[in-house]
Amino acid sequence: MKIALLGCGNVGTEVVRLLDAQRSDLEARVGEPLELAGIAVRRPGKDRSDLPVDPSLFTADAIGLATRADVDIVVELVGGIEPARTWITSALELGKSVVTGNKALLAEDGASLYEAAAAANVDLYYEASVAAAIPLLRPLRESLHGDTVTRVMGIVNGTTNFILSRMTQTGAGFAEALEEAGDLGYAEADPTADIEGYDAAAKAAILAGLAFHTRVTASDVYREGITEVTAADVASAKRMDCVIKLLCIATRDADSVSVRVHPAMIPNDHPLAGVNGAYNAVFIEAEAAGQLMFYGAGAGGAPTASAVLGDLVAVARSRRGGARAVPQSSYAQLAVRPMGEVITSYHVNLDVDDEPGVLAEVASVFAAHRVSMRTVRQSGRGDDAVLVAVTHPATDAQLSATVAELAKLPTVRRVDSVMRVEGELGRWAETGAA
């Protein structure tokens, strides 16, 4: 079984190492050896003598390698939309199976790739695209195949989780925590994809598509990053016995799904609250299975390579057996619910005038939008007077209309911050503590 590897960075290097170190195990598991046919890199001449591989395997001709007649499986680890899409599509059309970790491409244009794989009767697997080695896609695709998944909620971006963990632990502001993340290698030179939530949104689209057997693209995902999260927000969360996490939340009802990524307060006793640093964790809730949680390293060369190798063995086995592995299915064709219709809760911080009647005025605005208030707290005097309100669940449209009107009240000097509140599961804590 001949493997073409496209890309030899952090993950590709570990894939090469594992293919060598596990050679005999892999052969036993697949039924025949897995052999590297070539490795496409930008600079084939670079010294890679530390890698256990014949230097003549390196080539700059990625498309040539991906379409070579003797190649059975293409492993794409370059990322980005193009030229990765062309390489993958060309390989699939020539009847090669593909393993990729390319979340951006799958979230933007997965459907056309799944179709190309189906048309050629070959496999396209991508466990590495979400949460590295944590087995999430295979459980969704196979283990829960006899069940109805109703909700997926998790932390799927390590960079933002590191930044928010540091802000919580040290009281640092966003800029300072981002700088620390960069220094420690947890944030890239251009961190936009992470901190603006694009990376998490791509993963959310992939998870929701698999969980709900429907098509979800990155553009279907409501997305807010963490750049607006302030040290004051983190402090507010602490006062509520909460922490702020960047969550991906996908839910389904009878005929629609909603998929969103945004920072939210979650209670300290929620299991996701304890997931710190670069770790990932995802809850999956299904009708019969109940609530399941998966936890592990969400990034890194070796953990991601472990996911790639798992897929590689599955794809090689199915190829050898002359059958396809379990493909992506999207028969459900569910509509995507607009964010305005999603049910959520808000935590609202207002700078207010220090005079009697303010609370009544604010409360009447909530009431006018039929939003029920859970708690309200007024504190500080004079210029420091603030009012903090936490709502019961309502539609996002009701809540944002409420906030817009609050901002116009003469007694409200400023809407200081608005943050969603999630994960009042209780159910986990209660049943878990039964």
Next chain:
Amino acid sequence: MKIALLGCGNVGTEVVRLLDAQRSDLEARVGEPLELAGIAVRRPGKDRSDLPVDPSLFTADAIGLATRADVDIVVELVGGIEPARTWITSALELGKSVVTGNKALLAEDGASLYEAAAAANVDLYYEASVAAAIPLLRPLRESLHGDTVTRVMGIVNGTTNFILSRMTQTGAGFAEALEEAGDLGYAEADPTADIEGYDAAAKAAILAGLAFHTRVTASDVYREGITEVTAADVASAKRMDCVIKLLCIATRDADSVSVRVHPAMIPNDHPLAGVNGAYNAVFIEAEAAGQLMFYGAGAGGAPTASAVLGDLVAVARSRRGGARAVPQSSYAQLAVRPMGEVITSYHVNLDVDDEPGVLAEVASVFAAHRVSMRTVRQSGRGDDAVLVAVTHPATDAQLSATVAELAKLPTVRRVDSVMRVEGELGRWAETGAA
């Protein structure tokens, strides 16, 4: 695709319900309808009108149903060794695929069943046999196929976890907590299989076999139940900032594995310490993937049925595609290390004479067996004088020899309790809090 269901208790009933409720989804996922060909029960005449199924499907003739020409897949949910083994073997030999949740049978005689499945080129799947709906076997069998699993550690028996949780929460003794578990339906009328650790040992054998690609039977598993755990042990654990859990622990090194089930103290800040009641959680550690955790309901009709249906879809799909799903592999043929060679730590409670020199005497016994002590604490006066020692890791043989010699010391009135200490991971906590 025709399904024969053997057994219609708690889980079987939910399987029937799910097959009906998810009819169209299952058809879309498999590619053709899944139809019940018959349901074998002890009393076919019993009123089951609440089940969405034609009453004429019920039969008392299990072997007749399992071997019927029109049956494609047999789902065995009766449990126990015989007649389940005969039914499953007969079905496999006739070319039918089998889905089962029968942990006792798989742990005792899995190898002959895997061979029968391989000989007939059909599938034998059993996700429901361990931790109900938590996807554990499929991740081990497939997701981590490109990696080397080095350790599996978890809580896999809900009854004992409920009992130990209650003892921790209320200070109750074992007998009292067992009675409460029985009243609430968490313990069976004859709880032996749970409280003596047989159920957990069977699951440990199944997990270890899959994780390490080798053959492990229940008789290979070192097993201690929780019947000897006292309220005093629980109180000792609390003083150490620990809780007592019944753990299943399987490890591998280059050429051997060890598999054991016993109560152990684990630190309160270990993630397994917070897994309470009837819940299950399992850590899997692999060379490249690092540490993964899986959590969810470990028992119950609906969660177990979810696992059965997941397997049913996988087996039906592979049957339709004319290929086998990923089978059990045992190519590694690793030896099972005797418990005496396993590295562990002990917490030892001694009733001692209240006189100078006792500690020195005790310490010299540890030293003579080359066991390093981590902490030692002497307290109480006169008849209440006790000495509590916690060791650094050593072989179980060294530790039990030490305890045997301590018992013979004239100044030691009684060895009050001996409990293993596990899960000083720290690694989870440290990296998780990075």
